[in-house]
Amino acid sequence: MSQTRRAANLERWVQRTLLSGTALSGVLLVLGLLIVFMRHEPRPEGPSLGLGMLRRTAIAGNGLSITDLGLLVLMVTPLLRVAVLAAGWAYERERRFAIVALVVLCLLGFSIFLGIR
């Protein structure tokens, strides 16, 4: 496969990742927001629920939890985009940029650790 085609494939994967993340979060946000206002769910203050509790309440149809899940999907989307580029550049043997992407991935992981521990 030519270098041009490989680069185009990687761009396509990055585009798909960004679009999928945005679309999925968009669906969850709209759905969650509709449920919130149809059921007049209260807005609790304070830190968000843990991931396990969030998943359970979202499956149970809690609008705020579905919205929260949509926001998390959105926040994770750039992280997935970095992971796709790291894998793509590693596959193309562009070690220099694969390592740079891995460093960015580690920094984002550190931020998640600090924020949601």
Add this chain to the structure above:
Amino acid sequence: MFTSPLNIAFVVMAGAITGAFGAILGTGGGVFLIPLLVLGLGVPMHYAVATSIVSIIATSSAVASANVERGTANMRLGMTLEVATSIGAIIGGISAGWIAASVLEGFFGLVLVPTAMLMWRGKESGVEAADQIGPLKQTGPPVPPPDGGQVMGALDGSYFDEAERRVVAYRVRRLGAGWAISFVAGAVSGLLGIGGGVFKVPALHLFCDVPIKAAAATSNFMIGVTAAASAFLYYGRGEVRPALTAATVIGVVAGSALGSALNRRLRGAHVQKVFAVLLVAVAMQMLYRACFAGSG
């Protein structure tokens, strides 16, 4: 604060307007969104900052996917600078609780004024710079250098400018300056909830010689990661309010789609002029807040 349909409509509309500006200018739109939320809807400052950061991720993801498809965003350059912006954003996000934001806002405003002047008087569209490096004029992605080549060569880029109807190729210079300013942009983004494009686009264009459209697209590409690096910190503190943020994000995504379509029809020089005016407006807002209004 956020219960009536009118308020929801206002938040969605605010998101749409800032999303459109963000897509056209590569700023992420937070510089408009935060004042709209705080002054227009009475949202507490820290919630507005968190909302802005998450909406910036939405703008960047939606617009960057289009820019990547067009080849305008330079992914190698963006990823290289993302190391600096991520470190800055994490430091900014952590520091948000114990550094007076008004001090940084005042500094931010002062820095923006000369940057806006440079931007207004700078190269018309970056095409001049591309003309001077004829051998790089080509279609398709940049060709990586042979083993042992300079990193800078691997960061060069090219894209097809629809307004100019030609391929614009460019060489990235002074990466260190871009890296340093990206770090500052990340720190300010993490602290104030703006995308940092107001720093990155002029820096990429004026210091690194990246054409303005590629600079805006690459900045937008980076902004998502910059915002994500601090978003988790705000989320962990419970400052990301689900309903408010969801309404904002929906508006932002719709607005950024409109802005992205407009961006394709705008010439680089026009984007540059608009961006210079935007910088002056943001500088005035920041200086006013720092001197008279406090940081909220």
